[in-house]
Amino acid sequence: xxxxxxxxxxxxxxxxxxxxxxxxxxxxxxxxxxxxxxxxxxxxxxxxxxxxxxxxxxxxxxxxxxxxxxxxxxxxxxxxxxxxxxxxxxxxxxxxxxxxxxxxxxxxxxxxxxxxxxxxxxxxxxxxxxxxxxxxxxxxxxxxxxxxxxxxxxxxxxxxxxxxxxxxxxxxxxxxxxxxxxxxxxxxxxxxxxxxxxxxxxxxxxxxxxxxxxxxxxxxxxxxxxxxxxxxxxxxxxxxxxxxxxxxxxxxxxxxxxxxxxxxxxxxxxxxxxxxxxxxxxxxxxxxxxxxxxxxxxxxxxxxxxxxxxxxxxxxxxxx
Numbered sequence: 001x002x003x004x005x006x007x008x009x010x011x012x013x014x015x016x017x018x019x020x021x022x023x024x025x026x027x028x029x030x031x032x033x034x035x036x037x038x039x040x041x042x043x044x045x046x047x048x049x050x051x052x053x054x055x056x057x058x059x060x061x062x063x064x065x066x067x068x069x070x071x072x073x074x075x076x077x078x079x080x081x082x083x084x085x086x087x088x089x090x091x092x093x094x095x096x097x098x099x100x101x102x103x104x105x106x107x108x109x110x111x112x113x114x115x116x117x118x119x120x121x122x123x124x125x126x127x128x129x130x131x132x133x134x135x136x137x138x139x140x141x142x143x144x145x146x147x148x149x150x151x152x153x154x155x156x157x158x159x160x161x162x163x164x165x166x167x168x169x170x171x172x173x174x175x176x177x178x179x180x181x182x183x184x185x186x187x188x189x190x191x192x193x194x195x196x197x198x199x200x201x202x203x204x205x206x207x208x209x210x211x212x213x214x215x216x217x218x219x220x221x222x223x224x225x226x227x228x229x230x231x232x233x234x235x236x237x238x239x240x241x242x243x244x245x246x247x248x249x250x251x252x253x254x255x256x257x258x259x260x261x262x263x264x265x266x267x268x269x270x271x272x273x274x275x276x277x278x279x280x281x282x283x284x285x286x287x288x289x290x291x292x293x294x295x296x297x298x299x300x301x302x303x304x305x306x307x308x309x310x311x312x313x314x315x316x317x318x319x320x
Contacts, residue, residue, distance in 0.1 A: 064085070071203075084137070087134075142210060144180055146213060153217070159172050166221065187205070262312075
């Protein structure tokens with residue numbers, strides 16, 4: 001055999017093997033960890049950073065300001081906990097105060113609005129906007145949890161039929177599913193591990209997420225714990241009912257989409273027009289807003305605007 005041909009073939013084979021090994025190294029070193037980070041939930045990430053499960057549970061609760069029973073907490077603190085944000089009540093109030101101060105200062109310096117109007121607008125926006133943002137995050141997290149709940153119940157049912165006890169079935173959900181349901185069920189299994197009984201741990205889970213469907217799961221497990229029965233069959237039926245309810249909600253949301261977007265437009269349009277007139281020509285308002293008739297008319301318009309927004313909201317958001 002020609003020596004040159006053998007050397008070339010050896011070079012080609014070694015080059016091909018090198019490319020294969022390089023691709024595998026890139027996958028194992030870059031892509032696989034990225035996929036793992038995307039798939040893993042917050043609780044498992046924290047467990048990798050601390051030495052024990054109890055410390056991970058305490059850290060997760062401290063980040064969200066969970067101290068004691070969530071059910072007896074105030075509305076604002078409960079909303080922060082249900083949003084899943086690593087944000088305590090003190091930090092949230094600090095953000096609201098700083099935002100309000102910055103807005104009031106900016107309006108007083110950069111605009112010709114009266115001092116009372118600047119203070120009122122700055123406080124309203126600076127305190128209302130963070131509240132609305134957190135509430136939106138809370139509602140979105142609830143929706144994600146409700147979407148994942150039937151799949152989580154299926155995992156529990158399959159685990160129970162394989163012979164595992166209920167805590168082990170819940171642990172599988174906390175280990176295999178992404179947030180928000182992965183971390184929440186994981187916290188529940190941690191509470192079971194460190195001394196809390198099953199009905200109380202599930203009730204804490206229901207309070208942390210604020211999803212009405214969780215009451216069905218809590219009731220089913222509590223009855224099974226006290227009276228016995230086929231929990232797997234009950235949870236399977238519950239999963240089917242939740243899926244059907246979720247499909248109905250999606251159908252209703254699609255049918256009300258036109259009214260919802262009309263409501264958004266009617267809510268934003270007056271404010272946008274007022275700002276579009278004010279910034280190019282501030283005197284359009286400043287020359288007359290000291291007049292009593294102007295203040296009376298503007299106050300009446302604002303009141304009627306709020307009433308109209310409430311009526312539209314009631315028309316496009318209803319129980320189903």
